[in-house]
Structures are given as C-alpha cells and as structure tokens.
Amino acid sequence: MKNTDFKYKNYLQILKEELIPSMGCTEPIAIAFAAAKAKEVLGCVPEKVIVEVSGNIIKNVKSVIVPNTGHLKGIAAATAAGIIGGKSDRKLEVISDITQADKQKIKEYLSTCSIEVKHIDTPFIFDIQMNVFYKDSYVKVRIVNYHTNIILIEKDGEILYHKETITSKEEGLSDKELLSVEDIVDFADSVDIQDIEDIIGRQIEFNSKIAEEGLKNNYGANIGSVLISTYGCDVKVRAKAKAAAGSDARMSGCELPVIIISGSGNQGMTASLPVIEYANELKVSKEKLYRALIISDLVTIHQKTGIGRLSAYCGAVCAGAGSGAGIAYLYGGGYREISHTIVNALSIVSGMICDGAKASCAAKIAVAVDAGILGCYMFKQGQQFKGGDGIIKKGVEATISNVGKLAKEGMKETDIQIIKIMIED
Template sequence: MKNCDVNYKNYLQILKEELVPAMGCTEPIAIAYAAAKATEVLGCIPERVIVEVSGNIIKNVKSVIVPNTNHLKGISAATAAGIIAGQAEKKLEVISYVTEEEKQKIKEYLGTCAIEVKMADTPFIFDIQMNVFYKDSSVKLRIVNYHTNIVLIEKCGEILYHKEATVSKEDGLSDKRLLNVEDIIDFANSVDIKDIEDIIGRQIEYNSSIAKEGLKNSYGANIGSVLLSTYGSDVKVRAKAKAAAGSDARMNGCELPVIIISGSGNQGMTASLPVIEYANELQVSKEKLYRALVISDLVTIHQKTGIGRLSAYCGAICAGAGSGAGIAYLYGGGYEEISHTIVNALSIVSGIVCDGAKASCAAKIAAGVDAGILGYYMYKNGQQFRDGDGIVKKGVEATISNIGKLAKDGMKETDKEIIKIMIGN
C-alpha cells in the first residue's frame, strides 16, 4: 500500500483518532468532560445539576473509581470532579491534574450540591446530557455516540452550538467500514514507521507503565498477580498478566493515563500489552513490534466497527483477538495465519457479556488474550474452527460480520436485562 493511497491515509487517520490518551475509565471521564465544559459555558460553579444518561453509561460508571477523587465512585462523583477540577480543553484527560485542595472541594460539593441522575429515554446507546443551573442561568450540553462528541450546547435557552447526530454513526470520524484484514496487513507491512512512531511509541510507553504499576501494587482483584503466582512466568502467562494488571489498576483508581482504542482503555491495553510482551520474548526489532501493534490495533477497531462503542458484548474479546493477530504476525504469520487466529479466538470467547466497568474486567481481559494466543497455536498445530461451526462462517470477514450482528442486534435485550439487574429493577 502506497502512502498516497486513500486507504493508507484513512488507516493512518483512524490510528490518530482512536489511539488517544485518557485517564481512568472513559465513561466517567466523558461525564467529567461534559460537566467541565458545561460549567465553563455557565461561567460559575452550578448550584444544581441534572445528569441524563443512557443505560450503558450507567452500566459503565456505576462501579468504577473516578481518578483523582480519593476513590469516589459513580456518576455524581464524576460530575462533581469535572465541575470543581475539570479542564475541558484536556478532553479525556480532563481531571488528570487535581490538587489535594480540589479533591476535598469535590467531596464537599457532593455534600452540598443537588446532583440528580436520570436514565434518558434515548435511541442512542452512548448519550450524556449535562444540565447545570445557577440562579436564573442554565446550560444544557449533550454528548452522543462517542466520548467527546458534543452535539449541543445551549445557554439560557439560546443554542450556542448544535450539530445533527445519527444513531450509531460516528459523525466527524474517519469511515472505519473501509477496514478489512487483508488491507490491514498490507498497511502494517508498508506503513512508513515515521508516520506511526509517535502514535505507537506513546501506546507502548503509557500502557507498559500502568501494567507495571498494576503488578507492583494492589488494585482491584489483582488478576495479573494471581496469574503469575498460580501459573508461573511463561510468556503466555505474562502476556495475560500484564494486560489484566493494567486494567485492574485503571479500574481501581490508578492515576496513570492509558492509550485507548475504540473509546476504551481496557481494549487499548488488551490490544497492546500482550503483543509487547511477546515482542520482548522473541527479541524482535522495534520496527517489527510497531507493525505488529498496528495489526492488533486495527483488527480490534475493525471488529468494534460493526458492534459500536458500547454493547452487551465485552469489547476486550475483540482486543484479545486483535492481540492474537499481532502475536501471529510477530511469529512471521501472514494473512492466512492471522485470519485463522482471529476466527479461532472469536469462536472460543464470543458471548462474554459486558456488565460494566469494574475489577472483573481484568479477568475477562485475561480470557480474551488467552483465546487470542490459543487461536494462533491452534492454527500452528493444524487445528481450526470451520464454516458452520456455530457463528463461524467461511472467511474472516464473514465471521467478523457475524460477531457484529450478534453483539449489536442479537444482544440488545441482553443489554437491557443487564442494566435492569445492575440498577436493581
């Protein structure tokens, strides 16, 4: 693929858009961003707040710690953090710099300000509407489809900013429907390393740092440490442990940033850390690692395109299959090896549900990475799942398409039931 080709430019732009830094779980951070921006427009600290969110936002914020808040959880905590300490211009790093004094003010604000949380009646899976009030002034700000996509800013009844939004269409971002496994491999093989050096280099640096922190200290269920102490330090175990440890740290208050994929830090770590670990084991060149990460990242994004940002389907499964593809590439695999790795991995663990962001995400990540690794070794041993085996269809693209239908359409009712269970209805 030549660098003047449309696909080359599009694939590079997708990486630039998707591989961005974020601190903490991205759904509470999106709420903090909405709160910070609404407060900025209001011009003062609100005395009353109404937050209207879709069910999937409730699901992904309910049980996760909001960073830089002294371990507060939930929508109200994320809202208060954005109002008191948020810097809207930093977007998904909106509360990355919070002083001890501000942390105390966040706690005090939660005790004095009425923050009402409502479930929105909306067709959008990802929907946050922040309504802030001070005396006779008010601001309404709405984000839909993805974490920083503001579609409405209204102050005192006057519309300051508005753009149309389409359900399940990520307006303003590159068209990911052009992605396919064959072209992803072509792009990874031909991309000028200078074009991806900053993007991928930052991914390696940030995600490796939080994985190291997760293994060094106690976070969540400490899945990474459990894996290493139980199964030893073989590369297959380390690959799972590093990704799980990064997730445990991130879900449970660690204030280090990660590089996300498809709006998810967990997916960003799952797609990258196992590949990095295998690259270290195999002692491949820096260039080979970068190209392998491009494959893992884009394969993950490709799968998520048909599913959407949020779903009842665990996104770490997509990233686990992506990491398997990257590992296959490190071993010298081409289209055939990578395609079979993806299909095998998806056959094993598709069906793991997303019941919100929390400590158990780390264990699901370990399962997803394990399936990616097993998917590769199955093929190396002459084994594979074939057309007609359940949801598997002939060809990797047909199987990925089936996963999208399963997750987006087939699991709609599952998603609703999960949310009902989580909120006690």
C-alpha cells in the same frame, strides 16, 4: 499499500483518532468532560445539576473508581470532579490536573450540591446530557455516540452550538467501513514507520507503565498478580497478566493515563500489552513490534466497527483476538495465519457479556487474551475452527460480520436485562 493511497491515509488517520490518551475509565471521564464544559459555559460553579444518561452510561460508570477523587465512584463523583477541577480542553484527560485541595472540594461539593441522575429513554446507546443551574441561569451540554462528541450547547434558551447527528454514526471521525483484515496486513507491512512512530511509541510507553504499576501494587482483585503467582512467568502467562494488571490499576482509580482503542482503555491495553510481551520474549526488532501492534490495533477497531462503542458484548473479546493476530504476525504469520487466528479466537469467547466497568474486567481480559493466544497456537499446529461451526462462516470477514450482528442486534435484550439488574441493585 502506497503512502499516497487514500486507504493508506485513511488507516493512518483512524490510528491517530482512536489511539489517544485517557486518564481513568472513559465513560466517567466523558461525564466529567461534559460537566467541565457545562460549568465553563455557565461561568460559575452550579448550585444544582441534573445528569441525564443512557443505560449503557450507567452500566459503565456505576462501579468504577473515578481517578483524582480520593476513590469515589459513580456518575455524581465524575460530575463533581469535572465541575471542580476539570479542564474541557484536555478532553479525555479532563481531570488529570486536579490537585489535593480539589479532591477535598469535590467531596464538599457532593455533600452540598444537588446532583440528580436520570436514566433516559433514548435511541442513542451513548448519550449524556449535562444540565447545570445557578440561580436563574442554566446550561445544557449533550454528548452522543462517542466520548467527546458534543452535539448541543445551550444557555438560557439560546443555542450556542448544535449539530445534527444520526444514531450510531460517529460524525467527524474517519470511515472505518474501509477496514479489512487483508488490507490491515498490507498496511502494517508497508507503512512508513515514521508515520506511526509517535502514536505506537506512546502506546507502548503509557500502557506498559500502568501494567507495571498494576503488578507492583494492590489494585482491584489483583488478577495480574494471581496469574503469575499461580501459573508462573511463562510468556503466555505474562501476556495475560500484564493486560489484566493494567486493568486492575485502571478500574481501581490509578491516575496514570492509558492509550485507548475504540473509546476503551481496557481494549487499548488488551490489544497492546500481550503483543509487547511476546515481542520482548521473541527479541524482535522495534520495527517488527510496531507493525504487529498496528495489526492488533486495527483488527480490534475493525471488529468494533460493526458492534459499536458500547453494547452487551465485552469489547475485550475483540481486543483479545486483535492481540492474537499481532502475536501471529510476530511469529512470521501473514494474512492467512492472522485470519485463522482471529476466527479461532472469536469461536472460543464470543458472547462474553459486558456488565460495566469494574474489577472483574481484568479477569475477562485475561480470558480474552488467552483465547487470542490459543487461536494463534492452534493454527501454528494446523488446527482450526471452520465455517459452519456455530456462528463461524467461511472467511474472516464473514465471521467478523456475524459477530457484529450477534453483539449489536442479538444481544440487545441481554443489554436491557444487564442494565435492569444493575439499576435495581
């Protein structure tokens, strides 16, 4: 693929848009971003807040600790953090500059301000409307489809900003329908390293740092540490443990940023950390690692394109298959080996549910990475799952398409029941 080709430029832009930093689980951070923006437009600290959200937002915010809040959880905590110390121009790092004094103000604000959360019926799976009030003045800020996609800003009846939007269409982002596994491998093989060095270098730096933090200290259920203490330090174990440890830390409010993929830090760590660990074990060049990470990242994004950013389908499955593909590339695999690795991995764990962001995400990540590694090792030994085996169809693209249908359409009722169970808890 030549660097003058449209597809080359498109793939490069996808990486730039998707591999961005975020501090904390991205759904609470999106809440904080909306709150910070609403407060800025209002011009003062609101005395009343109504947060209207879709079920999937409730699911992904309910149980996760919001960083820089003193270990507070939930939509109200994320809202208060955005209002008290948020800077909307920082986007998904909106609350990264909160001070110790701000943390105390957040707690005080939660105890004195009315913050009401409403579960709304909306066609958008990702939907946040932040309504803030002070005396006779109000501001509405609405975000749909993805974490920073503001479609409405309204103040005191005046529309300050508005754009039309379509359900599940990510306006303003590059077209991901052009992605295919064959072209991803071609792009990874041919990309000028200088074009992606900053993006991938930052991914390695940020995600490795939070993984080490997760292994060193007590976070969540300490899945990363459990894996190593139980199964030893073989590369297969380390690959799972590093990814799990990053999630351990992140779900428990660690204030280190991660590089996300498809709007998810857990998916960003799952797609990158196992590949980094295998690259260290195999002592490959930096360039080979970078190209392997491109494969893992883009394969993850490709799978998520047919599923959407939020669903009942655990996105770690996509990233685990992506990391398996990246590992296959490190072992010298090309399109054929990578395709079979993806199909094998998806045969093993497709259907694992997403019941929101919380400590158990780390364990799910370990399972997804294990499937990716097994998928790779299977084909290295001449073994594979074949078209007609369950949801598997002949050809990697047909299988990815089937998984997308399963996740987006087939698991709609599952998502409804998950949300119902979580709200009733």
